[in-house]
Amino acid sequence: MSQPAPAPKSPHTGAFVFAGVIIALFFIGLMGLLYYGVQRSDQAGRDALPSPLIGKPAPDFDLPLLHEPGKRFALAELRGQPFVMNVWGSWCPECRVEHPVISKFALTKRVRFIGYNLKDPREDALRWLEQFGNPYLMVVADEEGRTAIDWGIYGAPETFLVDGKGIVRWKHVGAITDEIIAKELIPALEKAEAEK
Amino acid sequence: MLPELGQVALILALLIAGLQAVLPLAGAQRGKAGWMAVARPAAYAQLFLLLGAFVVLTVAFVTQDFSVKYVADNSNSLLPMVYRYTAVWGAHEGSLLLWTLVLAVWNAAVAEFSRGLPERVIARVLGVIGLISLGFLAFLIFTSNPFVRLLPAPLEGRDLNPLLQDVGMIIHPPMLYIGYVGFVVPFAFSIAALIDGSVDARWLRWTRPWTNIAWGFLTIGIALGSWWAYYELGWGGWWFWDPVENASFMPWLVGAALLHSQAVTEKRGSFRGWTLLLAIAAFSLSLLGAFLVRSGVLTSVHSFAADPSRGLFVLIFLGVVIGGSLVLYVLRVPRLEQGAPFTATSRETLLLANNVLLTCACAMVLLGTLYPLLADALGLGKISVGPPYFGLLFLLLMTPLVLLLPFGPLTRWQREEMSRPLRMLAPWAVLALVLGAIAYFTAPQGKWKTAAGVATSAWVALGTLRFLWSRFQSKGNRFTAEMLGMTLAHGGIAVFLIGALLVEGLNVQRELAMTPGQTLEIGRYAFRYESVDELRGPNYLATRGHVQVMRDDKPLAMLNPEKRAYASGGQVMSEVGIYPGVFGDVYVALGESLGGQARAIRIHIKPFVRWIWLGAGLMALGGFVTATDRRFRKAEDKR
Numbered sequence: 001m002s003q004p005a006p007a008p009k010s011p012h013t014g015a016f017v018f019a020g021v022i023i024a025l026f027f028i029g030l031m032g033l034l035y036y037g038v039q040r041s042d043q044a045g046r047d048a049l050p051s052p053l054i055g056k057p058a059p060d061f062d063l064p065l066l067h068e069p070g071k072r073f074a075l076a077e078l079r080g081q082p083f084v085m086n087v088w089g090s091w092c093p094e095c096r097v098e099h100p101v102i103s104k105f106a107l108t109k110r111v112r113f114i115g116y117n118l119k120d121p122r123e124d125a126l127r128w129l130e131q132f133g134n135p136y137l138m139v140v141a142d143e144e145g146r147t148a149i150d151w152g153i154y155g156a157p158e159t160f161l162v163d164g165k166g167i168v169r170w171k172h173v174g175a176i177t178d179e180i181i182a183k184e185l186i187p188a189l190e191k192a193e194a195e196k
Numbered sequence: 197m198l199p200e201l202g203q204v205a206l207i208l209a210l211l212i213a214g215l216q217a218v219l220p221l222a223g224a225q226r227g228k229a230g231w232m233a234v235a236r237p238a239a240y241a242q243l244f245l246l247l248g249a250f251v252v253l254t255v256a257f258v259t260q261d262f263s264v265k266y267v268a269d270n271s272n273s274l275l276p277m278v279y280r281y282t283a284v285w286g287a288h289e290g291s292l293l294l295w296t297l298v299l300a301v302w303n304a305a306v307a308e309f310s311r312g313l314p315e316r317v318i319a320r321v322l323g324v325i326g327l328i329s330l331g332f333l334a335f336l337i338f339t340s341n342p343f344v345r346l347l348p349a350p351l352e353g354r355d356l357n358p359l360l361q362d363v364g365m366i367i368h369p370p371m372l373y374i375g376y377v378g379f380v381v382p383f384a385f386s387i388a389a390l391i392d393g394s395v396d397a398r399w400l401r402w403t404r405p406w407t408n409i410a411w412g413f414l415t416i417g418i419a420l421g422s423w424w425a426y427y428e429l430g431w432g433g434w435w436f437w438d439p440v441e442n443a444s445f446m447p448w449l450v451g452a453a454l455l456h457s458q459a460v461t462e463k464r465g466s467f468r469g470w471t472l473l474l475a476i477a478a479f480s481l482s483l484l485g486a487f488l489v490r491s492g493v494l495t496s497v498h499s500f501a502a503d504p505s506r507g508l509f510v511l512i513f514l515g516v517v518i519g520g521s522l523v524l525y526v527l528r529v530p531r532l533e534q535g536a537p538f539t540a541t542s543r544e545t546l547l548l549a550n551n552v553l554l555t556c557a558c559a560m561v562l563l564g565t566l567y568p569l570l571a572d573a574l575g576l577g578k579i580s581v582g583p584p585y586f587g588l589l590f591l592l593l594m595t596p597l598v599l600l601l602p603f604g605p606l607t608r609w610q611r612e613e614m615s616r617p618l619r620m621l622a623p624w625a626v627l628a629l630v631l632g633a634i635a636y637f638t639a640p641q642g643k644w645k646t647a648a649g650v651a652t653s654a655w656v657a658l659g660t661l662r663f664l665w666s667r668f669q670s671k672g673n674r675f676t677a678e679m680l681g682m683t684l685a686h687g688g689i690a691v692f693l694i695g696a697l698l699v700e701g702l703n704v705q706r707e708l709a710m711t712p713g714q715t716l717e718i719g720r721y722a723f724r725y726e727s728v729d730e731l732r733g734p735n736y737l738a739t740r741g742h743v744q745v746m747r748d749d750k751p752l753a754m755l756n757p758e759k760r761a762y763a764s765g766g767q768v769m770s771e772v773g774i775y776p777g778v779f780g781d782v783y784v785a786l787g788e789s790l791g792g793q794a795r796a797i798r799i800h801i802k803p804f805v806r807w808i809w810l811g812a813g814l815m816a817l818g819g820f821v822t823a824t825d826r827r828f829r830k831a832e833d834k835r
Binding site for chain 1: 487491493504507508511514515518519522526566569570572573768788789791
């Protein structure tokens, strides 16, 4: 670059310096923010709400079974081995999207798969399972959604992994995909089994 | 063998871009004509090489060469022929190749149509474009190479994202990219002017058509994206404030501000520094858009797969380009001369208001887009701002813009008695209000939105017609292509306002379970759900519904909405059935089976929805027509 002649002092110099500082600060801030964004962009589930339950004992429940309403089922009966609990409802369109994925995985019998039917009239839930197939070992029904509050469930689908000691290991909000199963659920499950 | 040729072409293009970036800039600085003369041939050579690479990738798709990883990832043998062409830009690598190709086209066009400019200026302009091209080619080759082989070659590929298997997708990305990338021309011009330390009105006149054309293409690209979302996503909406939509909308807003500011600078010499800054901002926002889409920083329906190394590369590139431009700007802009003075009531002031409002709107879209990231970085929790935020702020900023719009063309430069344009427009303002009032009392629902739509649209349309009238009234006034372009674009805004506000106000939406034979009546329309059947497409299985639509008891159309399950990924896509009309669409989407014969059916009646895209089309046409103005060409003839 050739040596520029010294700029003639314009009456606006002060304003330009001020504007320059503002632009520079804004630009540095933006770059910093985007850098932070890039750094976290490969963290899986970065947009999932963190569940306060992870690492804590799963809240106990005592709910009727969907297929035999007279019989009640307590969480304690599942102790000993890890299990996956999938929250669904016949009213939930996303659940239909994930249903084939879940069914395929449940068929591998890799882990016990419990269904948690949320806020659903019994007939609707049964009809839904008849139509799309029932991959679950058993389905508990929470028609009023009371127990869901203890679990921090605020919609469907959500999926929990609970280990043999009844500790919540992993949670996913939204529809499960093959990729999430392979990259998150199975590793979390293996870890839970290894620590047993 | 061919993919390797494509590879070589890319590497050669990278080297040539390096030459184009260094030699002309250095030559212009040192006054070496030989170095500056490298620019043009380098631009043509890049176009030739990148066109070659693009053709090679297309051939790989058409002949289904699954040994190329990108082809195997994004197509399979069931994919229909037309989508094999569009699959070329269906994912990250190929779309980036398209991006660099489009950049090369602009680059060569600048080289070709810049004979009227001083050699030093064009050497700098092409040098800056060479730098940008270098950056993108390096990004393409080092992080996203589309020609990587997959050996041994798989027998079958995966599939193109089913969302993208659609006609709209064939033209949407190229249009968008032509617009995005086109802002490189005013940007390069700005940098050249800053290096030179002066803004010649003649050079500025030369950049105006480029900005107009780029902006026109961007308008078409955004409109196509919106139209595609309308019929392909099956949600019935046309704009979602999705991060990727915002990414294309931000340069559009700043580009619109730039068009107006360039006109002021060219004609009056005012706003020089501001015009340069806007040109830098428009292209910077295009780059930011590319970054947001490709880095996976934000989650969106459109974004490509996340890869931090790619994100980091674009971020560094972004930092260098924007940071460098701003440093240059701050160092050089105080030396620019001032333009002709103007008073508070003048066309300059109105255009300044236009610029301030458009830039604020852009800043607010930027804030809303990045806010979830900001909140997360500051530990405020996971928040996302949605349509309520954008809708409200947009209303606040666009209302004054629309209200002031008709004054602009009718107000004189430099100084004006405000009573003159006020007198000219007053009767039309009254008429617009009356029309709005009529709309208020006749609308069956959404009265305020309908009235606002009719009144504002009538105001803009009548004000624009008033301008036409005053041009034809006074003798000796020429009517230039630039004025025609402005009239078309402003008319486009009037048409858009009708579409956007009336569909908001008058949209009817029903979602219900229907059994075959059941009829639903909505106003003048009746919908009879006849049946569903199964349909086998080339690479999907579809459930197709038959819904008979009747208006005033006469059969209107048989709509066949589908739910398609694609063979490869198991994804289910909906294809909506639309009966289009100038005054409204009938839109039927097929839902899930609800057991037995019942099925969820979603029906929308969307009055005037087409006017949204028609308006956008008129705006784009306005940009193109303006670019043909004789004055711009004359500037070139003067050597």
